[in-house]
Structure formats: C-alpha cells, structure tokens
Amino acid sequence: MFESQSPSRVGQKSSTQQKTTIFSTLAKEKSLSDYKKPEPQWKPSANSSVTPACLTSPLVEKPTGKESMPQTPPFSAMFDSSGYNRNLYPSSSAEDSCGGLYYHDNNLLSGSLEALIQHLVPNVDYYPDRTYIFTFLLSSRLFMHPSELMAKVCHLCVEHQRSSDPSNDKNQIRKIAPKILQLLTEWTETFPYDFRDERVMRNLKDLAHRITSGEEAYRKNVQQMIQCLLRKLAALSQYEEVLAKISATATDRLTVLRTKPQVVQRDIITICSDPYTLAQQLTHIELERLNYIGPEEFVQAFVQKDPLDNDKTCYSDRKKTRNLEAYVEWFNRLSYLVATEICMPVKKKHRARMIEYFIDVARECFNIGNFNSLMAIISGMNMSPVSRLKKTWAKVKTAKFDILEHQMDPSSNFYNYRTALRGAAQRSLTAHSSREKIVIPFFSLLIKDIYFLNEGCANRLPNGHVNFEKFWELAKQVSELMTWKQVECPFERDRKILQHLLTVPVFSEDALYLASYESEGPETHVEKDRWKSLRSSLLGRV
Numbered sequence: 001m002f003e004s005q006s007p008s009r010v011g012q013k014s015s016t017q018q019k020t021t022i023f024s025t026l027a028k029e030k031s032l033s034d035y036k037k038p039e040p041q042w043k044p045s046a047n048s049s050v051t052p053a054c055l056t057s058p059l060v061e062k063p064t065g066k067e068s069m070p071q072t073p074p075f076s077a078m079f080d081s082s083g084y085n086r087n088l089y090p091s092s093s094a095e096d097s098c099g100g101l102y103y104h105d106n107n108l109l110s111g112s113l114e115a116l117i118q119h120l121v122p123n124v125d126y127y128p129d130r131t132y133i134f135t136f137l138l139s140s141r142l143f144m145h146p147s148e149l150m151a152k153v154c155h156l157c158v159e160h161q162r163s164s165d166p167s168n169d170k171n172q173i174r175k176i177a178p179k180i181l182q183l184l185t186e187w188t189e190t191f192p193y194d195f196r197d198e199r200v201m202r203n204l205k206d207l208a209h210r211i212t213s214g215e216e217a218y219r220k221n222v223q224q225m226i227q228c229l230l231r232k233l234a235a236l237s238q239y240e241e242v243l244a245k246i247s248a249t250a251t252d253r254l255t256v257l258r259t260k261p262q263v264v265q266r267d268i269i270t271i272c273s274d275p276y277t278l279a280q281q282l283t284h285i286e287l288e289r290l291n292y293i294g295p296e297e298f299v300q301a302f303v304q305k306d307p308l309d310n311d312k313t314c315y316s317d318r319k320k321t322r323n324l325e326a327y328v329e330w331f332n333r334l335s336y337l338v339a340t341e342i343c344m345p346v347k348k349k350h351r352a353r354m355i356e357y358f359i360d361v362a363r364e365c366f367n368i369g370n371f372n373s374l375m376a377i378i379s380g381m382n383m384s385p386v387s388r389l390k391k392t393w394a395k396v397k398t399a400k401f402d403i404l405e406h407q408m409d410p411s412s413n414f415y416n417y418r419t420a421l422r423g424a425a426q427r428s429l430t431a432h433s434s435r436e437k438i439v440i441p442f443f444s445l446l447i448k449d450i451y452f453l454n455e456g457c458a459n460r461l462p463n464g465h466v467n468f469e470k471f472w473e474l475a476k477q478v479s480e481l482m483t484w485k486q487v488e489c490p491f492e493r494d495r496k497i498l499q500h501l502l503t504v505p506v507f508s509e510d511a512l513y514l515a516s517y518e519s520e521g522p523e524t525h526v527e528k529d530r531w532k533s534l535r536s537s538l539l540g541r542v
Helices: 015-026 113-120 130-142 146-162 166-190 192-196 198-214 216-249 253-259 275-291 296-300 323-343 348-368 371-381 399-407 411-429 443-456 468-484 495-503 509-519 525-539
Strands: 101-104 107-111
Touching (some): 101 113, 107 468, 113 130, 113 146, 130 146, 130 166, 130 296, 146 166, 166 192, 166 216, 192 198, 192 216, 198 216, 216 495, 275 323, 275 348, 275 371, 275 495, 296 323, 296 468, 323 348, 323 371, 323 443, 323 509, 371 399, 399 411, 411 468, 443 468, 509 525
Antiparallel strands (some): 101 107
C-alpha cells in the first residue's frame, strides 16, 4: 500500500499558516472540513418499538392483490454511520430451532451454515431483512460457491411451496411467490456477476419459471428482472472489452519517443489547461471504474480454503471478474502519468509549471471528494525520480502541496484523511446537488482496511458456527462503498481529455529515472552508475 512520504524540497513554506486561506478562498463549494462528524444515530434491536424514518416502510407488506411485492428500504438505508440493522426479524427465542442461530441482545452473532441459509429463504409468514440478505450473500462465498447456494435456495423455496395441503397449493404459491421473486431480484441487482455462471443463471430461470407457471400475474416481474440482469452483464462485457483494448495498445513512452515522437509531443496542459476541468475528467474515470466493481470482489480477493470442507478449492480459480484489479491498475497508471508529465519537459521552468498544475488538480480533486485521484497525484509527485529534482522544486510554491500532503498524511492510520472522508460522506448525505454527493475513497486504504478485518477475525467459531458478527462489519464497510459508487458523475465528459488520460504512453520506472537524470544530473556515485546503466540499456549510449 502506498504511504506518502514528503520529498526533501527547497523553499518550503509553513503549511499551517496557509491552510485556512487556501481552502477557504479556492474551494468552489463548501470545504469538506465544514461538515461535522454525524451524531450517533439509531441502532436497531429486534424488539425496538421505535424505528427511524428511513426504515418505517416494512420489508414485507401484506399482499393487497395478486401483484403485491415485498418492499425494502433503499440501499443507502441498510447501514448507517454508527450502527447497522443486524436483524429486524430474528427468532423469538434465543436459539433458533433450525440447526441453531445464536443471538445476543437480539442481534444475530453466529449460526451453522445450513441455519443461515434457511434464514435467507422466505416463507409464507417471513421475509428476511435486506441487511441480512446483503450480508449473507456477500459472505457466503467464503464457504460455498454461489452456484451451490443458489441450488440450495431453489430447493428450499420449492419445499416451502409444497409444505402446505396439496388442495391449498395454489393459494400457498400466491402468498410465497412475491417473496421468492423479491429475494431473486435483490440477488440479481446487488450481485449480478454471480449470474455469469451458467449454473446460477439456469437455477434462476428454473425457479422463476416455477413462479410464473403457478401465477401468471408475476410473469411481467420475472421478465423485467431477467432483462435488467442481462443488461448489466452485457454492460460489464462491453466494459471489459474496452479495458482489454486499452491494455493491448499500452506502450512504454520511451519506445514511442524513439519511433513516433510526434505522438507524445503534447503535454497534459496543452490538452487541458484548466486544473478543475482535469479533476472533473479524472472523477469521470474514477466513478466509471468504481461502478463496475461488484461487492463480492472484496471478499473473493481474500478467500481461503474453508477448513471444514476438504473438497472445496480456493475461490480464485472460479473468479469471474477483475474490476477491482483494474481499478488499482488505474491508480498506478495515474501516478506514473503524473511523474511522466513532470519529468518530460527539458526546461526547469516548464517542469515547475507542471508540478504546480498537478498541485492545483489535486486540490480540486480534494474539493470534489475524489480522494483516490488526489492520492494518485501525490504518489506520482513523491516518486523518487520527481522528488530528487531539487532545482525544479526550488521554483515551486509548495504551500498548497504541503496542505494536501497533510490531509493525506499516513501517520496515525491516516487520521486526517479519515476525518476528511467522514466530512465528504456527511456532505453526500445532506447534498442538494449531485456534485456534492461525490465520495471516492482512497481505494488502496479501503482494501487494506477490509484485508485486516478479514485477517483479524476468524470466519468460524470454535463450535463450527459461522462468525456472523464479523460479516456484519464487513458488509457495513462494503455497503458504504456500494452507496458511493451509485452516484452519477455530474460533469460534462470531454472525450479528448479522457482519451489522453487513459491511453497516452507513460514512462516505466527506469525511463522515469533516466529522464530525471537527464533533467538534473546525478549527484551520488550510485546515481551516476545507474544513469550510465540506463543510458546504455534504454538508449544504447555509453
């Protein structure tokens, strides 16, 4: 994980003296620091008699007609900042009768895998809370493949339909069909990539057919669900094709300079002279790539073999997407692009101008709430080939950069950044415009947080129960990102700028060092030896 280190520069000014004036005068809207940490909100328990306004709609309404469907709260209402809805409808007893679900203070803490699956499947009198559906579908893949879970869900749904008197079967189907359809709809909407697996899709269609064959009124709902799912899968395939084309055409900038120098003659300032506009276009890329990451990808990245099942192999060999990896690669590309644009100019004043330009872009990213691009830019400017350019940095007004580095300082577990992120999240909750809804977290740190949560707690308890308390916390972290990634970018797209950001060749690490040494000569014996080696290997010169 990247941790920013301030390069040694000449002519730095005190960042503490500059902080108030810069962000108060340059921010185009309210600064993120203006938003206080939200006050603790309602934390539900099973027997609570008071429910917040966001959850007053029941998860399941009594059918008033043939096409009545269970209602669920919006996705953003599933978890709040202080607590989360662990279970609105638990068993009335401390220990559930089907295999064992363990509650403490009316919160579901653990249970056998079979009991948890039973708890997922609706029946005539019960529909699971949406928070539970999301948490279990997210975490279950640590123990079983989605195709296995879907097969079990289908079996249980069929059993519930048959559980009544045969003469009453039609009425039973009418009662349970909308609940089964709602569960399937939630699954397809939140975890659509599971249905890239033909087995999962086949079971979905089989169960949907069973619902519609028993009650024609639901045929339209099933068709809409399937069509929506197919559109999402088609969009993913198209996105992957675009990424593959970009990757296939990626070329090292030094190679292009030697063969087609005219291709890379224009720098980023020539393409986009306004830092705010570039920050907007970076936000377009961030939100698009973030949007395609499925919540399950965070879990699949850390899946290990289930110790209680000797037959199961690691999930990684069945992974259907790599959107998370593509997003991390974008962060790295942006960092290298920043370093390349700074090291390319021959003249010192042009390099200094480029540094100041990217400082302004980073500041605008901060004001927008785009912390991932902000950190990528800081990372690029802190790369050794850039930070060693002392004569160049001496010409740069670094006060604004010092403030940005202070905001993203890794000390105290990124305390300053986490405070700013909470401010952005609160601003998003109270936003009056789509511009203020944007929250793009520093992604590598988010992955690191989830990794340590996964590593720090066992998936199973000593009695073999699934440690569901761990997965409540995991779901809380992931669901917050799922809310942020649904925001549509309000800025106008600029194809020319986007094309440059995504496809212009960038220097490799060795080429960056070579360009840096060519701009400001090596000082130590180690640098001189490396310069000679790089000139020989990259340029064929001695």
